[in-house]
């Protein structure tokens with residue numbers, strides 16, 4: 001039911017872990033099925049220099065988390081803020097309709113981490 | 123890569139002997155059992171024989187067996203059929219919170235038709251207290267329906283005891299024995315039931331065929347109208363090969379159940395104790411009142427679908443009560459009814475063993491699962507290992 005890309009990211013998730021001296025941390029819970037994703041970013045000169053995630057959720061949740069970190073790494077904060085749920089799902093060659101909300105989780109966590117960074121540096 | 127099937131509670135393969143018994147009725151002996159010519163006689167004889175075989179296992183009369191299109195249809199016929207037949211006497215129905223969806227949804231539908239349904243709770247092990255049935259019974263209770271064993275956590279309900287309580291009232295008593303036929307004693311007089319559901323494909327017979335036992339004198343309004351088949355309780359040309367297969371499969375599994383149960387139980391217990399050794403793991407369901415082939419555990423801090431996907435990549439087929447694996451994104455109603463919090467129900471894994479399961483399979487799985495759990499926990503924000 002999942003695309004090959006989803007399965008590939010699920011099997012070999014990129015950027016799993018935590019960043020001890022993170023510049024921003026985002027944590028979001030998914031009301032739909034009760035899953036949780038946490039994402040850490042390290043920002044230097046307005047660029048996401050490092051990014052890590054941990055996710056409690058289904059295959060799609062893990063794959064979208066992995067994909068969002070890949071999409072955001074090396075981007076400016078402004079660029080990263082533009083990454084939408086839709087873009088994450090598309091980069092994975094699509095998700096089954098019932099799993100679309102999992103891509104929500106990943107982009108939301110990224111945006112939350114950026115917000116946290118801005119708050120700290122506001 | 124080896125493939126290990128551990129989802130026998132979902133469905134089973136047709137046994138070779140069963141398939142062999144069915145084959146003649148597809149093409150050579152294809153007759154409609156309702157005709158007067160010789161093809162029909164052969165088909166009718168096969169049906170009669172199948173009905174006798176099923177009746178014998180149930181300790182029933184052949185005319186008390188109705189063949190249907192499967193377990194869900196049998197449940198629907200029993201519940202809606204009895205509710206409709208007895209609606210002038212009362213409109214109250216009693217069931218439990220952990221029934222199969224075929225029972226729960228039929229009850230929900232009846233609620234919309236003016237019936238009132240009591241959903242009995244279960245204890246932490248998933249067992250219904252017979253005393254709670256006694257307390258829920260009212261003068262207008264017309265039907266009680268409690269499953270013989272639960273499909274998710276394998277708990278075996280005290281059906282005989284509940285049946286004894288219901289027998290003293292005017293209500294009819296139905297049990298869904300889909301998980302226990304061919305495994306436990308399903309003699310209807312031992313269980314004190316008026317209606318009992320069976321399904322072919324859960325006991326190494328074909329899919330799309332089931333049976334409903336209807337005790338003599340129990341009234342049912344049919345759901346499928348159209349002909350005099352099955353004593354006017356279920357219209358439609360009989361699925362002769364399917365019925366022959368169901369009967370043969372029931373006969374075989376029932377007669378071999380003692381030795382097979384002992385074999386499976388040993389494998390089950392090995393799995394349960396091996397998996398329990400993983401930290402933060404709990405076993406769901408009763409250890410004493412449990413189907414011999416059911417293993418159900420929760421691994422805290424991880425989610426069931428990612429567990430199933432990883433197991434599948436390593437050749438193992440299993441199932442989970444996680445919200446993420448259900449079409450509704452709701453976790454298992456059975457685990458929730460047993461009092462498990464959502465996030466723990468999320469990490470549930472069900473392994474159900476069967477005739478094809480070997481000790482080597484169990485050892486393989488016991489080697490794989492701890493690593494998989496470890497790997498997923500390392501990815502989980504909830505885990506502070």
Ligand code: FES
Nearest residue numbers: 033057058102446
């Ligand atoms: S995290 Fe629950 S469905 Fe994806």
